[in-house]
Amino acid sequence: MTRLIFLGPPGAGKGTQAQMLCQNYEVPHISTGDILRAAVKENTELGRKAEGFMKSGELVPDDLILGLIRERLNKEDTANGWLLDGFPRNVEQAEFLNALLEEIDQSCDAVINLEVPDDVLVERLLGRGRVDDKEDVIRNRLEVYREQTEPLIALYEGKEQLKSVNGDQDLDQVTSELTKIVES
Numbered sequence: 001m002t003r004l005i006f007l008g009p010p011g012a013g014k015g016t017q018a019q020m021l022c023q024n025y026e027v028p029h030i031s032t033g034d035i036l037r038a039a040v041k042e043n044t045e046l047g048r049k050a051e052g053f054m055k056s057g058e059l060v061p062d063d064l065i066l067g068l069i070r071e072r073l074n075k076e077d078t079a080n081g082w083l084l085d086g087f088p089r090n091v092e093q094a095e096f097l098n099a100l101l102e103e104i105d106q107s108c109d110a111v112i113n114l115e116v117p118d119d120v121l122v123e124r125l126l127g128r129g130r131v132d133d134k135e136d137v138i139r140n141r142l143e144v145y146r147e148q149t150e151p152l153i154a155l156y157e158g159k160e161q162l163k164s165v166n167g168d169q170d171l172d173q174v175t176s177e178l179t180k181i182v183e184s
Ligand code: AMP
Pocket: 010, 032, 033, 034, 036, 053, 054, 055, 057, 058, 059, 060, 061, 065, 085, 086, 087, 088, 089, 093, 132, 141
């Protein structure tokens, strides 16, 4: 059983590492960013509402995100576990998740904080070329991360669920450290 939350700033490598682990452990990779980008591409109501926030690097309002997570975690493919990538992103989302997990009688095994210095993050994001990877938007996303998401580190540390991993190393090295955590 593998139930993990990936924390860490934009550009830390959450998506790449999540994909790798999810393949290995055969659990769904639940990325709210991927779900939102797909909605934008398909021009759904969710996509139309979310697009402006994403383009400016702001968080999409909770009322668009919470129902989506509830629905996703209630799907049958989560029976073996799940990996949440990019959710929760603020204290309200973390509290919602807490209550939801209690309601569906599940608990999270570990919250993984991928740590990468700011200058490396900016360099990585600039090289990625996504529509929200322009320099001013990157700066805003990092600021939003510091203000809204970083407080979750202390919150999960307090619950003794937090594991920090140095994300500024070779991909394989990071994967191997993450694998150790999953198997511990
Ligand atoms: P990501 O791919 O996780 O970097 O997310 C890309 C963008 O999608 C973010 O900058 C936000 O605008 C939006 N987003 C993704 N996940 C969330 C979330 N949990 N809450 C609010 N907005 C989100």
